[in-house]
Amino acid sequence: MDRPDQTPVIRLADYAPPPWRVTHVDLVFDLDAEATQVEATLALQPDPARPAAPLRLDGEDLELLDIALDGQPLPPARYRVDATGLTVLGVDAPCLLRTRVRIRPQTNTRLEGLYVSGASLMTQCEAEGFRRITWFVDRPDVSAVYTVTLRADRTKYPVLLSNGNPAGAGDLDDGHHWARFVDPHPKPCYLFALVAGTLGHLSAPFRTMDGRDVTVRVWAEPADVPRCRHALESTLRAMRWDEKRFGRAYDLDVFDIVAAQDFTMGAMENKGLNIFNARFILADIDTATDADFEAIESVIGHEYFHNWSGNRVTLRDWFQLSLKEGLTVFRDQEFTADLHSRAMKRIDDVRLLKSRQFAEDAGPLAHPVRPASYSEINNFYTATVYEKGAEIIRMLHTLLGELTFRRALDLYFARHDGGAATVEDLLDAMREASGRDLAQFARWYDQAGTPQIAVTEAFDPATGDYTLHLAQHTPATPDGSEKQPLHLPFAFALYDADDRRIATPPDTDAAQRPGLVELTAAEHTLRWRGLAQRPLPAFLQGLSAPARLRYDYAASDLGRLLRIESDALVRWECAQQLVADAVLRGEARPDARPALIAALGALLADTTLDPAFVAECVSVADVWSLADRCDRIDLDLLWREREALLDDIAAAHADLLAARYDALSPAALGGLAPACIAARQLRNVALSLLTRRDPSARRAEAQFAQANTLTDRLAALAALLRVDAPGAAAALAAFRTRHADDPLTTDKWLTLVVTRPQPDAVDAVRDILAGPLWQPRNPNRVRTVLGHFARNNPVAFHRRDGAGYALLFDWLPELDRINPQVAARQLTALEPWRRLDADRAARIEAHLRAFAALPLSRDSADVAGRLLG
Ligand code: ARG
Numbered sequence: 001m002d003r004p005d006q007t008p009v010i011r012l013a014d015y016a017p018p019p020w021r022v023t024h025v026d027l028v029f030d031l032d033a034e035a036t037q038v039e040a041t042l043a044l045q046p047d048p049a050r051p052a053a054p055l056r057l058d059g060e061d062l063e064l065l066d067i068a069l070d071g072q073p074l075p076p077a078r079y080r081v082d083a084t085g086l087t088v089l090g091v092d093a094p095c096l097l098r099t100r101v102r103i104r105p106q107t108n109t110r111l112e113g114l115y116v117s118g119a120s121l122m123t124q125c126e127a128e129g130f131r132r133i134t135w136f137v138d139r140p141d142v143s144a145v146y147t148v149t150l151r152a153d154r155t156k157y158p159v160l161l162s163n164g165n166p167a168g169a170g171d172l173d174d175g176h177h178w179a180r181f182v183d184p185h186p187k188p189c190y191l192f193a194l195v196a197g198t199l200g201h202l203s204a205p206f207r208t209m210d211g212r213d214v215t216v217r218v219w220a221e222p223a224d225v226p227r228c229r230h231a232l233e234s235t236l237r238a239m240r241w242d243e244k245r246f247g248r249a250y251d252l253d254v255f256d257i258v259a260a261q262d263f264t265m266g267a268m269e270n271k272g273l274n275i276f277n278a279r280f281i282l283a284d285i286d287t288a289t290d291a292d293f294e295a296i297e298s299v300i301g302h303e304y305f306h307n308w309s310g311n312r313v314t315l316r317d318w319f320q321l322s323l324k325e326g327l328t329v330f331r332d333q334e335f336t337a338d339l340h341s342r343a344m345k346r347i348d349d350v351r352l353l354k355s356r357q358f359a360e361d362a363g364p365l366a367h368p369v370r371p372a373s374y375s376e377i378n379n380f381y382t383a384t385v386y387e388k389g390a391e392i393i394r395m396l397h398t399l400l401g402e403l404t405f406r407r408a409l410d411l412y413f414a415r416h417d418g419g420a421a422t423v424e425d426l427l428d429a430m431r432e433a434s435g436r437d438l439a440q441f442a443r444w445y446d447q448a449g450t451p452q453i454a455v456t457e458a459f460d461p462a463t464g465d466y467t468l469h470l471a472q473h474t475p476a477t478p479d480g481s482e483k484q485p486l487h488l489p490f491a492f493a494l495y496d497a498d499d500r501r502i503a504t505p506p507d508t509d510a511a512q513r514p515g516l517v518e519l520t521a522a523e524h525t526l527r528w529r530g531l532a533q534r535p536l537p538a539f540l541q542g543l544s545a546p547a548r549l550r551y552d553y554a555a556s557d558l559g560r561l562l563r564i565e566s567d568a569l570v571r572w573e574c575a576q577q578l579v580a581d582a583v584l585r586g587e588a589r590p591d592a593r594p595a596l597i598a599a600l601g602a603l604l605a606d607t608t609l610d611p612a613f614v615a616e617c618v619s620v621a622d623v624w625s626l627a628d629r630c631d632r633i634d635l636d637l638l639w640r641e642r643e644a645l646l647d648d649i650a651a652a653h654a655d656l657l658a659a660r661y662d663a664l665s666p667a668a669l670g671g672l673a674p675a676c677i678a679a680r681q682l683r684n685v686a687l688s689l690l691t692r693r694d695p696s697a698r699r700a701e702a703q704f705a706q707a708n709t710l711t712d713r714l715a716a717l718a719a720l721l722r723v724d725a726p727g728a729a730a731a732l733a734a735f736r737t738r739h740a741d742d743p744l745t746t747d748k749w750l751t752l753v754v755t756r757p758q759p760d761a762v763d764a765v766r767d768i769l770a771g772p773l774w775q776p777r778n779p780n781r782v783r784t785v786l787g788h789f790a791r792n793n794p795v796a797f798h799r800r801d802g803a804g805y806a807l808l809f810d811w812l813p814e815l816d817r818i819n820p821q822v823a824a825r826q827l828t829a830l831e832p833w834r835r836l837d838a839d840r841a842a843r844i845e846a847h848l849r850a851f852a853a854l855p856l857s858r859d860s861a862d863v864a865g866r867l868l869g
């Protein structure tokens, strides 16, 4: 294992093109869980423009069996193998290198390279897993054409899949069979994939807009195949949508998606053969929640959209990760927004951005969307690279408008098809298509930290002059870099005394169009003349830039804006601000609580509103979202005040909540139509509040008994557990029995157990960690038991006696030996530790220091080091 002090730091500034390229790859696999042999024939070419560099290939945990150069066995004096690769000496011209290695999928617990999940063999190569399969130039700017032959036992592995189009299959001696695949599209090795197993599938035909007939298949373990329907339909929707909205068509004869129960991340866009965490594939109304259905469609879309934004145009180097991830998240957000409610999708995305990315940007792990350096790239698959990266693309979309943005993307895809691009390449296309200067805008990629926009106003009743003064400022981040003003689209509106929008544009030096000014300087002034009264302003509609707004609204103005504003996101933000003022500034802002309660009453009473929107406004932010607004985090106070607010809301609106609950019930019991989903959403928020005032939890028990969706069953169970209702234990047991043999539903059950907001949940977690449900090699299980506990149970995990922290740190060293990426990810739950009270911070620091002193993976050493920073 690497020690942190020996870990090399990779810098963007040091980028140099590869001295050797691979143009063609021929791979032959003799697959077996215990020992697989890989024969690789690489057509290699030195860069003619550079003086002869040694031929160096990446490789890890490979056992060399054979090596030959241009058909001749290579004597040991001609090559060297070390822990990170292979060097071939004395070559300076194009050549053919053939190697044969043995690898061991069964003991590959890192789940990078070729590994075992259930009875199947599968791969995960992004970012640097291919080097665990064979020696290769493992970097994204080396693209090759692949031919892959898979050979395996026909009974154990009847299904054989790899990238590209099928190119033959047949039987071999000894009960083995083979299948060959040719991928005509050059690709970097991180997009390589294979799957071998006993799998079933659902399939559907798809004809592309340019007339190609594609077979789309979704694969899973045979018992799970019926639960692949939603994934298959989502795939077809994604394929059609990308044609319509972005003019992008699919480019192979088959498109395969495979569900894996063991998967480190969410899903992977391997060319023509996506491999997914099963939780983003398998769904039916009894085993997946409404949110799961939506997440599945969204992740299916995301991976499919990578076929252009990522695969056809890939990355020059891993620093450019957001070039594919930010752009693809933007595309998947638009997919969901076009197919469902745009307003609700934006609220969901902004909630995620603010709770995860703003927090990341404000803590010890802050980094630019395009980091300048890294020691382990897997630690940069972050909310900043994905979510803030998508916001940057969204700002470009706002600045350019849909048509010009579309032309710019067309230009980008056409110009870089088959190549490896950089952020600059994308910005160049945007600049050329629009004629706009984006030099300052580019800072968004390289400057860490969330900008704050402080707005102050002045109104002179004598003249009717109204000025808004906008000052942007980005707080310091751990890299110590100096912060420059950013180019950001700032949407706004002014409302007059009759709640009408004032159409007059302001006097300002900033570029503007109706309802939007472009901030470029540290300060701007907007001035209106001759207004009859002080107007009510609204800012950052749709969150036009990923910034924090600082404007001191009176509670009554927030209540009014929540009523009259046209943008749903701003309305939702008004409710969030009232909640924050009530919880965090109760004494300074005594009117926030009554204003919030009145506003929520009005929303609950208005049956013309989308119930999903009402539900979002009535759902009070979790403690971490509230903590994000505090310099010091008093966890106990936050929890207490938040609970008290929830009790107040429940008490003030008991009748209204009950009435809505009852009236929504018939719709909620329906199927998956949008109206039914929205009904369940509001009804379950109501249930949770109503149950606070009803210790017998009658409604929750009845809902649990009658539920015909997992959404309703889980919501009822959560409500029962939260109040420790008499029937809670029986319901928990019944749920467990009902779903005992499905790992994903077991994870749902475990999530409820480990997030039960009582201090003694620590005992339940300890029991789980000692029992048969604890499977430390399964990433979903680790995320469920330790991840949800650490992130979503502040009461138990952050118990004052440190019992919660001890459970996490008891397991982290072992988890790090099993799967470094998963272990490192669990550590990030401690991100805000320095802002906690001194006792808690001291306990966490002691654990972190002891952990960081162990021999750790690069992944964990890096995160622990930065947390201690
Ligand atoms: N490219 C994948 C996606 O976002 C993520 C893969 C990340 N895997 C990893 N080991 N870091 O769609």
Ligand code: ZN
Pocket (backbone or CB within 6 Å): 302, 306, 324, 325, 328
């Ligand atoms: Zn992605």
